[in-house]
Amino acid sequence: MTRAVAALLPDGKRLHLQHGPIDLIIGAEGGPGAREAAFVTATARFETVLAELVGELPLLKTELAPDAPLPLGPVARRMDTACRPLMALRLTRMAAVAGAVADEVLAAMLSSTPLTRAYVNNGGDIALHLTGDTRFTLAMATPDGRDLGRISLGTGDRIGGIATSGLGGRSLSLGIAESVTVLAPSAAGADAAATLIANATDLPGHPAIRRAPANTVKDDSDLGQRPVVTHCGPLDRNEVLHALENGRKLAVEMIANGHIRSAHLSLRGQSCQAGAIPVIAPERRLALT
Amino acid sequence: MTERIRPEKIRCDACPVLCYIADGKSGACDRYANHGGELVRLDALTVIESGSTRVVPFLKDAQTGDDWDGNIVQQNRAFVTAVGAGTTYPDYKPAPFIVSQQVEGVDMVTVVTEGIFSYCGVKVKIDTDRHIGHERDVVRVDGEPIGHVMTSEYGSKMLSLGGVEHLTGGSKKEGRVTCDALLRLCNCEAVEMVIGEPGHETTLIVQAGRAPIINGVEEKLMRVGCGSAAIGMFAKQWLGHADDVVVVDDHITGVLSEHQAGKMLDVPPTGIRIKGRRSTPGRYFQVADPGTGWGGTNVEDPLVILNAFKPDVAWPGLRLMMVSTTGEQFAYYELDADLVPQPVPIPEKLRASAELIAENCEPSVCSVLFMGGAGGSLRAGVTENPVRLTKSVKSSLTHVSCGGAAAYVWPGGGITVMVDVTEMPSNSFGYVPTPALVAPMEFTMRVSDYGTLGGHVSEIKPVAQVISERDRKLGKRDSQPDPNARENYRWSRGEDE
Numbered sequence: 090m091t092r093a094v095a096a097l098l099p100d101g102k103r104l105h106l107q108h109g110p111i112d113l114i115i116g117a118e119g120g121p122g123a124r125e126a127a128f129v130t131a132t133a134r135f136e137t138v139l140a141e142l143v144g145e146l147p148l149l150k151t152e153l154a155p156d157a158p159l160p161l162g163p164v165a166r167r168m169d170t171a172c173r174p175l176m177a178l179r180l181t182r183m184a185a186v187a188g189a190v191a192d193e194v195l196a197a198m199l200s201s202t203p204l205t206r207a208y209v210n211n212g213g214d215i216a217l218h219l220t221g222d223t224r225f226t227l228a229m230a231t232p233d234g235r236d237l238g239r240i241s242l243g244t245g246d247r248i249g250g251i252a253t254s255g256l257g258g259r260s261l262s263l264g265i266a267e268s269v270t271v272l273a274p275s276a277a278g279a280d281a282a283a284t285l286i287a288n289a290t291d292l293p294g295h296p297a298i299r300r301a302p303a304n305t306v307k308d309d310s311d312l313g314q315r316p317v318v319t320h321c322g323p324l325d326r327n328e329v330l331h332a333l334e335n336g337r338k339l340a341v342e343m344i345a346n347g348h349i350r351s352a353h354l355s356l357r358g359q360s361c362q363a364g365a366i367p368v369i370a371p372e373r374r375l376a377l378t
Numbered sequence: 379m380t381e382r383i384r385p386e387k388i389r390c391d392a393c394p395v396l397c398y399i400a401d402g403k404s405g406a407c408d409r410y411a412n413h414g415g416e417l418v419r420l421d422a423l424t425v426i427e428s429g430s431t432r433v434v435p436f437l438k439d440a441q442t443g444d445d446w447d448g449n450i451v452q453q454n455r456a457f458v459t460a461v462g463a464g465t466t467y468p469d470y471k472p473a474p475f476i477v478s479q480q481v482e483g484v485d486m487v488t489v490v491t492e493g494i495f496s497y498c499g500v501k502v503k504i505d506t507d508r509h510i511g512h513e514r515d516v517v518r519v520d521g522e523p524i525g526h527v528m529t530s531e532y533g534s535k536m537l538s539l540g541g542v543e544h545l546t547g548g549s550k551k552e553g554r555v556t557c558d559a560l561l562r563l564c565n566c567e568a569v570e571m572v573i574g575e576p577g578h579e580t581t582l583i584v585q586a587g588r589a590p591i592i593n594g595v596e597e598k599l600m601r602v603g604c605g606s607a608a609i610g611m612f613a614k615q616w617l618g619h620a621d622d623v624v625v626v627d628d629h630i631t632g633v634l635s636e637h638q639a640g641k642m643l644d645v646p647p648t649g650i651r652i653k654g655r656r657s658t659p660g661r662y663f664q665v666a667d668p669g670t671g672w673g674g675t676n677v678e679d680p681l682v683i684l685n686a687f688k689p690d691v692a693w694p695g696l697r698l699m700m701v702s703t704t705g706e707q708f709a710y711y712e713l714d715a716d717l718v719p720q721p722v723p724i725p726e727k728l729r730a731s732a733e734l735i736a737e738n739c740e741p742s743v744c745s746v747l748f749m750g751g752a753g754g755s756l757r758a759g760v761t762e763n764p765v766r767l768t769k770s771v772k773s774s775l776t777h778v779s780c781g782g783a784a785a786y787v788w789p790g791g792g793i794t795v796m797v798d799v800t801e802m803p804s805n806s807f808g809y810v811p812t813p814a815l816v817a818p819m820e821f822t823m824r825v826s827d828y829g830t831l832g833g834h835v836s837e838i839k840p841v842a843q844v845i846s847e848r849d850r851k852l853g854k855r856d857s858q859p860d861p862n863a864r865e866n867y868r869w870s871r872g873e874d875e
Binding site for chain 2: 109
């Protein structure tokens with residue numbers, strides 16, 4: 090069995106941590122020695138993260154119910170905090186696992202040393218720390234590499250987490266969104282919301298959409314028997330917009346409840362957004378409009 | 379190939395998630411998949427750990443000299459170690475890699491597997507005379523007992539850590555902490571441990587190949603001998619420069635004027651009186667309590683081990699040197715009119731003798747030996763008849779190595795090995811949440827002997843077939859014998875043919 094491994098990326102400024110299914114890319118900036126100190130802390134904290142999660146995996150993979158007990162581990166607690174308010178939408182705490190790991194490692198770094206700017210990118214779910222004039226720019230793309238624009242964030246945007254969900258990622262989706270990017274106060278919160286908004290971006294009963302029980306597609310899926318999308322055939326423009334609108338409605342509701350700040354949804358070349366998301370559109374799309 | 383009953387799903391043991399993966403599916407990581415009942419890695423086959431840039435521990439001292447310079451095999455011959463090979467445990471199926479090559483005209487086969495050891499531990503030898511704890515004292519990490527203090531050996535203290543009682547016999551936390559401490563020790567990382575009961579505890583930092591750090595002080599030297607031995611070795615150096623010399627030692631403190639060596643050199647009595655229990659002339663036990671001061675005692679001021687000089691023998695101006703067994707501490711005194719020792723700057727000749735003692739001491743290091751027993755399941759990966767492997771090892775037909783390093787195989791039943799972790803490739807050890815350690819183990823023998831013991835002969839692959847560009851290549855260590863060398867085997871001595 091392999092242990093967690095750590096390596097500096099060739100640029101010498103980013104740290105790569107990997108253990109089993111978790112891959113983190115970490116950046117940290119601050120005073121002299123801050124990056125090194127932050128990386129040491131991140132590496133140390135990361136070492137046991139997977140084992141902690143595995144230790145209470147059965148609980149974490151059980152659908153949340155009002156009487157569900159609180160998990161014990163700090164990462165699992167973050168998952169619980171992010172998912173519990175969204176319980177009515179049916180989910181397991183695993184909906185927030187990637188974001189929660191990112192939040193936990195970022196928090197560990199910040200507790201060890203002051204940083205002006207830092208991020209922990211867990212396979213597209215990013216925990217973010219900005220101060221002063223620092224900014225964080227994120228490129229959005231479809232799984233096949235099509236540019237969906239840039240998101241540029243500053244301190245005033247009060248964003249602590251960014252998450253992207255949709256078809257083509259490692260997780261299964263109940264919906265047909267190609268990509269849902271959510272900005273929220275925490276990465277765990279963004280992660281759970283992105284999952285649910287992607288699920289809601291759907292056309293229930295549409296004949297072009299093929300579905301199968303999750304556990305027949307992926308072993309050990311926390312979604313159990315729930316039908317996940319395995320294929321989506323041709324859709325006309327109105328159908329695409331209708332599906333996006335279904336997702337957007339949920340996003341608007343989540344913004345009103347303070348769960349998230351913004352969401353950007355895309356499907357078949359169309360996109361829509363909810364909240365004041367500072368998206369810089371790609372030039373190719375500007376030319377079309 | 380024989381028909382095997384294929385389980386519907388296989389368990390991936392590449393990481394603690396331990397996914398059950400159905401045929402044709404991949405695990406949670408998308409890195410490992412079930413391909414026709416076999417666990418396969420999707421990114422690249424790893425015989426040893428893949429891509430060293432990926433697995434070098436971050437911010438540790440670069441293990442320079444460890445990484446091979448690019449030539450694929452040394453003298454066109456490689457030994458495939460089990461580091462990173464994976465394991466098929468607990469399935470009854472052949473080890474992950476069974477590789478063959480011709481060595482000096484003999485077809486050799488190496489069965490390469492990582493073993494999961496819940497019956498394992500480490501023996502630690504710490505070169506120090508300082509008191510680290512009494513025999514049988516409990517050794518704790520993070521408050522959890524992980525082992526105990528064993529015997530004191532010559533110039534060293536021994537610890538026995540781990541073992542199944544701590545790994546799985548105690549609380550869950552005890553097992554986790556023990557496993558983690560063993561893992562770090564075996565991977566040559568530093569582990570901080572606390573020995574003894576509250577109020578009397580010693581804090582110890584152990585790292586294989588490095589000096590121990592005892593109560594925050596890094597040990598430097600291992601003494602050349604006990605206090606009495608030091609008198610014997612260095613008596614001539616002191617002649618004419620001191621009237622008496624005391625070598626302070628927690629075990630046997632030596633006094634020049636009373637010692638046999640002093641008598642031989644006609645050193646006259648000085649009326650010195652040492653506290654503690656006299657053993658034989660010039661040799662004293664228990665002059666103070668054990669500690670981290672002079673010579674492994676709790677003494678910071680050496681005069682506390684002296685009673686008043688005998689007034690009818692001693693004389694004003696008597697020159698007294700006191701030195702520890704490692705020469706690291708020394709002091710020089712002259713008796714005043716009341717026969718009380720007064721500190722005086724030490725003459726150069728005597729200072730040089732203290733330095734000579736220090737020079738004759740070897741650097742103090744911690745040695746960590748991994749000790750584990752190859753269980754039935756591991757042996758079943760080698761042969762369908764596990765006991766035959768044991769017999770083959772015992773009769774020198776099969777050579778056992780761990781990560782390519784020679785393993786000492788204990789006499790008696792089973793295959794219980796000990797290996798110096800510093801001779802193994804870096805990061806050779808892993809763990810499973812059981813908790814248990816994962817250690818590499820290779821069994822090398824002639825192909826013909828492998829057949830005889832019921833080995834998985836149909837699984838043998840030529841070494842060239844399993845080595846890929848991405849494998850981690852290490853140079854051979856001169857300190858370690860080649861596992862394929864003929865001298866390892868009984869048949870090379872003509873006893874078998």
